[in-house]
Amino acid sequence: MKKFLILCSILLLFFLALCAAAWIALPSVGTYAGSKLLGKAIGGSVQIGQLQPGYDRGMVILDIRDVSMKGRVEGTIKNAQLQINPWKPFYIKSITISDFYVLIRDSGGMVNLIPVPVESAGVKRGTLIYRGQRYIVREAKIRNFNTGGNLEFELDGGVEGLGNIKTRGGAFLDRKQ
Numbered sequence: 001m002k003k004f005l006i007l008c009s010i011l012l013l014f015f016l017a018l019c020a021a022a023w024i025a026l027p028s029v030g031t032y033a034g035s036k037l038l039g040k041a042i043g044g045s046v047q048i049g050q051l052q053p054g055y056d057r058g059m060v061i062l063d064i065r066d067v068s069m070k071g072r073v074e075g076t077i078k079n080a081q082l083q084i085n086p087w088k089p090f091y092i093k094s095i096t097i098s099d100f101y102v103l104i105r106d107s108g109g110m111v112n113l114i115p116v117p118v119e120s121a122g123v124k125r126g127t128l129i130y131r132g133q134r135y136i137v138r139e140a141k142i143r144n145f146n147t148g149g150n151l152e153f154e155l156d157g158g159v160e161g162l163g164n165i166k167t168r169g170g171a172f173l174d175r176k177q
Helices: 002-042
Strands: 045-056 059-070 073-084 092-104 118-130 133-145 151-159 163-171
Touching: 002 045
Parallel strands: 092 118
Antiparallel strands: 045 059, 059 073, 073 092, 118 133, 133 151, 151 163
16 A cells, blocks of 8 residues: 555656646747647748746636737737636637737638637737728627627727727527538
8 A cells, every 4th residue: 555655646746747847848839839830820930929828717828929920911919818728628718919910911711720619809909901901900809709609799990091980799600500
């Protein structure tokens, strides 16, 4: 029995040391993996200036700074934050993006994003250019994207040369076709 307890203690210490090493390496590994995944999604390259991991109330929080993109999507994102529930794989609790300037090239309807459920998404203070038209985003929020619940959205922004727009709405998305 004593040998069994010693073996379990050693395995537990090894597991804790492995977790600590993974947490310490997360900024560099996360920056590399995030750059490669996002670069593939936009058909180009992505550079992440800084990635800072954190943990709060059961959520893994990734603060991302100074993102630059080149490909079908080009531009910069100054700040982003991703909150992930580690107990729900492929589920994003919250994502916020702010202070951005993004140009989206016409991709012919091709979008290489994985339809991951997002409970809450927010975009603030940015400029988006698509097909030569400039869109100003003061604030946009989406709740329950691909979660099975009622989709809700709010938008406060404008279109250069056409004026401002402020709207909100919702939808229920039925997957049966």
